[in-house]
Amino acid sequence: MSDNSTKKQIILEAAARLFRDKGYSATSMRDLADAVQLKASSLYNHIASKEEILQTICFDNAHRFLAGMTEIEQLQVSATHKIEALIRLHIHIAKEDLTSVTAFNDEWRHLSEPHLGNFKSLRKSYESRFKAIIEAGIQAGELRPLHASVLLYTLFSSVRWLYDWFKPERSLSADMLESEIITILLNGMILK
Amino acid sequence: MSDNSTKKQIILEAAARLFRDKGYSATSMRDLADAVQLKASSLYNHIASKEEILQTICFDNAHRFLAGMTEIEQLQVSATHKIEALIRLHIHIAKEDLTSVTAFNDEWRHLSEPHLGNFKSLRKSYESRFKAIIEAGIQAGELRPLHASVLLYTLFSSVRWLYDWFKPERSLSADMLESEIITILLNGMILK
Numbered sequence: 001m002s003d004n005s006t007k008k009q010i011i012l013e014a015a016a017r018l019f020r021d022k023g024y025s026a027t028s029m030r031d032l033a034d035a036v037q038l039k040a041s042s043l044y045n046h047i048a049s050k051e052e053i054l055q056t057i058c059f060d061n062a063h064r065f066l067a068g069m070t071e072i073e074q075l076q077v078s079a080t081h082k083i084e085a086l087i088r089l090h091i092h093i094a095k096e097d098l099t100s101v102t103a104f105n106d107e108w109r110h111l112s113e114p115h116l117g118n119f120k121s122l123r124k125s126y127e128s129r130f131k132a133i134i135e136a137g138i139q140a141g142e143l144r145p146l147h148a149s150v151l152l153y154t155l156f157s158s159v160r161w162l163y164d165w166f167k168p169e170r171s172l173s174a175d176m177l178e179s180e181i182i183t184i185l186l187n188g189m190i191l192k
Numbered sequence: 193m194s195d196n197s198t199k200k201q202i203i204l205e206a207a208a209r210l211f212r213d214k215g216y217s218a219t220s221m222r223d224l225a226d227a228v229q230l231k232a233s234s235l236y237n238h239i240a241s242k243e244e245i246l247q248t249i250c251f252d253n254a255h256r257f258l259a260g261m262t263e264i265e266q267l268q269v270s271a272t273h274k275i276e277a278l279i280r281l282h283i284h285i286a287k288e289d290l291t292s293v294t295a296f297n298d299e300w301r302h303l304s305e306p307h308l309g310n311f312k313s314l315r316k317s318y319e320s321r322f323k324a325i326i327e328a329g330i331q332a333g334e335l336r337p338l339h340a341s342v343l344l345y346t347l348f349s350s351v352r353w354l355y356d357w358f359k360p361e362r363s364l365s366a367d368m369l370e371s372e373i374i375t376i377l378l379n380g381m382i383l384k
Contacts, residue, residue, distance in 0.1 A: 021301065023215025109213065144379075147364055150372045158350035172339055180342045187336075188380030 008046050011036050015053045016099040020163070024054065024110045055115050057099045058108045062122040064093060064100075069129050079137030080190055086130060087155065087185055091178050094162040101163040127152065143189050151189055158185060200238050203228050207245045208291040212355070216246065216302045247307055249291045250300045254314040256285060256292075261321050271329030272382055278322060279347065279377055283370050286354040293355040319344065335381050347377055 014035040018027040029050055033043045047053055068089040072082050093100045102108065108119050134151050137143040143151070159181065206227040210219040221242060225235045239245055260281040264274050285292045294300065300311050326343050329335035335343070351373065 020298075023217050025215050026217030106212075144375060146372045146375065147368075150364070150369060151376065153353040154350050154373060154376050157353035158346050160352060161345040161349035172342070176339075177342060180338045181346060183336060183338065184343065184346050184380035186380075188376035188378075192384070 004046070011043070011046055012053060012057055013098045015050075016057060016102045019054075019107045020101050024050075024107045051112065054102070054107065054111060057102045058111060058115075058119050059122075061093070061097075061100045061102070062119060062126070064097075065089070065126050066122060068093075069126060073129065073133070078142060079133050079140055080142045080186065082133050083137065083143075083155075083189065084182060084186060086133070087159070087182055088178065090156070090159045091162065091181060094159060095174060098163070137189075141191065144191050155185055155189075196238070203235070203238055204245060204249055205290045207242075208249060208294045211246075211299045212293050216242075216299045243304065246294070246299065246303060249294045250303060250307075250311050251314075253285070253289075253292045253294070254311060254318070256289075257281070257318050258314060260285075261318060265321065265325070270334060271325050271332055272334045272378065274325050275329065275335075275347075275381065276374060276378060278325070279351070279374055280370065282348070282351045283354065283373060286351060287366060290355070329381075334383065336383050343381055347381075350377060 011032065015027070015032055018031055018035060022031070027050065029043060030040060032050075032053075033040045036043070038046075047056075069086070072085045072089070075082060075085065077085075108116070108123075111119055131148045131152050134143065134148040138145055138148065203224065207219070207224055210223055210227060214223070219242065221235060222232060224242075224245075225232045228235070230238075239248075261278070264277045264281070267274060267277065269277075300308070300315075303311055323340045323344050326335065326340040330337055330340065
């Protein structure tokens with residue numbers, strides 16, 4: 001990454017943290033400049049507005065989840081293995097890029113049109129494709145015959161705490177954490 | 193309930209909805225008055241400030257969770273059954289009282305001291321008591337030998353989506369929803 005793109009990522013992560021802690025509306029460009037130790041005038045060299053930051057964060061993350069989905073859909077494996085790969089995708093994105101918290105914490109609701117509509121379409125598409133894999137798993141007798149929506153939203157929701165709680169320095173390693181979450185969720189979903 | 197206490201509950205729920213949608217900081221008493229169709233001056237007959245609303249919501253919910261915990265701790269049943277009862281407690285509170293979303297959506301971070309410290313202590317106490325039940329279940333060989341924290345936070349987090357998604361009028365009944373969530377989470381946790 002160039003210095004400028006590194007700086008931009010630092011700004012985006014600081015913004016995501018401020019949105020989470022203060023809320024999008026209450027966060028000012030001044031707060032953001034302070035958080036990244038830049039003068040407001042220098043901040044504007046990197047980013048034009050708070051709305052632009054929100055758009056960048058929302059669409060970068062949406063495309064990241066969708067790219068992961070496209071890769072996983074093409075795997076020649078069972079529905080259960082695809083779901084395992086999707087849970088890992090959620091955990092990896094949560095751990096690697098704090099900005100993804102913004103998409104989960106509903107800050108995307110502050111997008112203006114047409115961005116809001118576009119973002120909702122991407123989100124809906126991701127959910128439908130995920131649900132199709134769950135339905136295939138139920139059909140194949142791999143998963144418990146429950147409502148696909150309940151399985152989907154319970155699974156989405158269950159990794160949200162990583163944003164609040166996960167600190168890499170704790171005694172629990174990132175790999176062990178991942179493997180334990182996978183154990184809980186997969187055993188919750190599959191028929192044995 | 194007297195008319196006044198009904199009105200107060202309506203105000204609290206409207207406030208919780210505004211906090212969730214706009215964020216606590218961005219919500220004004222004027223927004224709240226509009227939401228409950230009162231003049232600002234009448235609103236102040238029921239409630240003194242935004243901070244008072246936040247305090248009421250946070251502490252009412254904290255005490256509700258702790259009262260549920262005290263009742264469940266005293267049951268003469270296995271750790272697994274206690275955990276099932278606790279999951280039901282979380283689902284019931286989510287369904288019955290929208291104001292509990294405030295505690296989950298981290299709006300409590302906006303409490304001022306000493307309220308913030310008091311709230312954190314109550315929260316920590318609830319988490320410790322929940323974790324003790326999980327640890328007893330692991331010890332007894334009922335639950336998978338995973339980190340109690342991972343089990344606890346995955347479980348807490350997994351019911352958060354009810355606030356965004358659950359609409360009683362959908363084809364899925366509230367009872368069926370509850371039973372499916374219990375199935376997923378308990379099977380994820382218990383050893384068979």
